[in-house]
Amino acid sequence: MRIDRKRLERSMDDLGRIGETPRGGLTRLALTDDDRRGRDWMVAHMREAGLRVTVDQMGNIFGERAGAEALPPVLMGSHVDSVPTGGKYDGQLGVLCGLETIRALNDHRIRTRRPVTLVIFTNEEGARFQPAMIASGVMAGKIALEDAYNTRDADGIRLADELERIGYLGSEPCVARPFRAYLELHIEQGPILEEEGLSVGVVEGIVAISWSRLTIHGVQDHAGPTPMRIRHDALVAAAQVVTGVRRIAHEIGGDLVTTVGRLTVSPNIVNAIPGKVALSIDMRDPKNETLDRALPLVDRVVRDACEREGVRYELEHYWRVPFTPFAPDVVGAVERAAKAGGVRYRRILSGAGHDAQYMAAIGPAGMIFVPSRGGRSHCEEEFTPMDDIENGANTLFLVALELAEQA
Numbered sequence: 114m115r116i117d118r119k120r121l122e123r124s125m126d127d128l129g130r131i132g133e134t135p136r137g138g139l140t141r142l143a144l145t146d147d148d149r150r151g152r153d154w155m156v157a158h159m160r161e162a163g164l165r166v167t168v169d170q171m172g173n174i175f176g177e178r179a180g181a182e183a184l185p186p187v188l189m190g191s192h193v194d195s196v197p198t199g200g201k202y203d204g205q206l207g208v209l210c211g212l213e214t215i216r217a218l219n220d221h222r223i224r225t226r227r228p229v230t231l232v233i234f235t236n237e238e239g240a241r242f243q244p245a246m247i248a249s250g251v252m253a254g255k256i257a258l259e260d261a262y263n264t265r266d267a268d269g270i271r272l273a274d275e276l277e278r279i280g281y282l283g284s285e286p287c288v289a290r291p292f293r294a295y296l297e298l299h300i301e302q303g304p305i306l307e308e309e310g311l312s313v314g315v316v317e318g319i320v321a322i323s324w325s326r327l328t329i330h331g332v333q334d335h336a337g338p339t340p341m342r343i344r345h346d347a348l349v350a351a352a353q354v355v356t357g358v359r360r361i362a363h364e365i366g367g368d369l370v371t372t373v374g375r376l377t378v379s380p381n382i383v384n385a386i387p388g389k390v391a392l393s394i395d396m397r398d399p400k401n402e403t404l405d406r407a408l409p410l411v412d413r414v415v416r417d418a419c420e421r422e423g424v425r426y427e428l429e430h431y432w433r434v435p436f437t438p439f440a441p442d443v444v445g446a447v448e449r450a451a452k453a454g455g456v457r458y459r460r461i462l463s464g465a466g467h468d469a470q471y472m473a474a475i476g477p478a479g480m481i482f483v484p485s486r487g488g489r490s491h492c493e494e495e496f497t498p499m500d501d502i503e504n505g506a507n508t509l510f511l512v513a514l515e516l517a518e519q520a
């Protein structure tokens with residue numbers, strides 16, 4: 114039994130046209146008109162496939178295919194929002210492979226024991242409303258519904274108002290509900306599967322993440338009359354932090370990755386010595402202990418850099434998520450499905466956060482990765498070969514079927 118590759122490809126083309134960029138990428142920010150059109154497209158096709166569609170208070174869309182028994186369902190899902198000038202694979206591929214799984218169950222006239230339910234999560238990317246994965250976070254009880262509703266985008270528009278405007282402020286409570294498994298197919302967003310010539314990654318968990326924010330206070334002054342010997346340049350100290358943070362990854366080695374991704378310079382003009390710099394530090398590793406070792410090194414790098422330049426600073430390690438392991442029985446089932454489908458696969462970890470992370474807090478979860486060309490994502494060049502997509506979708510179909518037949 115297999116999924117229908119041609120039909121899946123057609124769906125990818127159709128949904129991919131909503132919010133398509135001139136260069137073949139995708140801009141479909143959460144709760145915009147394009148997001149609404151993408152959702153409407155999905156809902157129409159979910160209904161056509163016979164699913165009972167409901168929407169919860171966070172705009173998460175559920176499409177249930179009834180089972181023979183009233184047992185907790187097998188959930189499959191991902192998101193349809195994208196980052197600005199992103200790609201057509203991140204998120205969208207997961208929901209379309211879920212839809213294809215439902216359609217394949219219909220083709221083969223399979224009545225599963227458990228219901229099989231497709232889920233589309235609101236605002237996974239966090240590109241428009243922060244934090245990312247806000248809707249699965251509310252479902253998992255990690256984010257209060259009121260806080261999520263009051264989150265505003267860069268123009269000051271409230272999330273709840275946008276949900277209502279696009280017609281997706283549902284009435285179902287957004288709370289944890291029992292499920293047999295949550296399955297998410299997603300692009301790898303890294304180079305490993307492509308480098309090793311594999312179609313599928315059986316994801317064992319999501320790496321531990323730590324976020325810090327640093328504000329450096331130098332002395333703003335004129336770039337001309339101020340001699341070098343009396344300067345206290347916040348950006349010069351920040352530059353040393355940027356290279357120092359990278360050095361930590363080399364010193365500790367292994368799988369640790371460290372990034373300064375955001376830098377705000379004030380006043381950010383040509384002829385003034387920067388008086389203030391704010392920057393972010395993101396560190397990730399499969400092992401919580403590695404981050405425990407890395408954080409004091411960040412403290413030292415910042416202290417030394419700021420001492421050398423004679424500037425004040427505030428450093429705050431404000432967000433930390435431990436390693437999220439996926440449920441061993443779900444991971445095992447994904448692996449069996451890959452094997453049964455004759456797919457070349459390996460076990461792998463996710464370096465990026467996904468809705469599956471929050472779902473793992475309230476039930477058994479697992480993920481299926483497919484390769485990203487050049488390891489690239491969140492860009493218009495995002496691409497996964499159709500052969501690998503077919504293998505991934507088939508793995509999802511087989512694992513959903515196995516778990517939905519379990520008592």
Ligand SMILES: [Zn+2]
Pocket residue numbers: 192203204237299
């Ligand atoms: Zn995604």
